Amino acid sequence: QVQLVESGGGLAQPGGSLRLSCSASGRINSIYAMGWYRQAPGKQRELVATVTSGGTITYADSVKGRFTISNDNAKRTVYLQMNSLKPEDTAVYYCHANFMSYWGNGTLVTVSS
Numbered sequence: 071q072v073q074l075v076e077s078g079g080g081l082a083q084p085g086g087s088l089r090l091s092c093s094a095s096g097r098i099n100s101i102y103a104m105g106w107y108r109q110a111p112g113k114q115r116e117l118v119a120t121v122t123s124g125g126t127i128t129y130a131d132s133v134k135g136r137f138t139i140s141n142d143n144a145k146r147t148v149y150l151q152m153n154s155l156k157p158e159d160t161a162v163y164y165c166h167a168n169f170m171s172y173w174g175n176g177t178l179v180t181v182s183s
Contacts, residue, residue, distance in 0.1 A: 072096045072172040074165045079177035090150040092165030101167045104148040108161035155181045
């Protein structure tokens with residue numbers, strides 16, 4: 071099993087920034103990808119950003135140029151730097167490992183003036 075613990079999130083104004091962190095523990099050697107999904111009220115969960123163990127990074131079109139995913143292998147942690155936030159970025163953000171294999175509990179990001 072893999073356990074994921076998220077931190078960060080909260081309230082930001084439009085145009086502002088937030089940083090999410092996700093630390094993995096347990097069977098970390100089984101992890102080949104980590105990243106973030108998000109789910110806004112009344113909408114389906116969508117993949118936001120992922121980084122693989124090989125260094126491949128992918129982003130949803132809606133966040134390209136604004137969000138940056140990075141990882142620290144020594145700390146088994148993945149980060150999501152979110153800049154130029156928009157109200158439509160408001161959602162619960164879930165850390166994932168190996169896509170839908172493992173999930174964190176989620177952290178709420180609210181973008182509002």
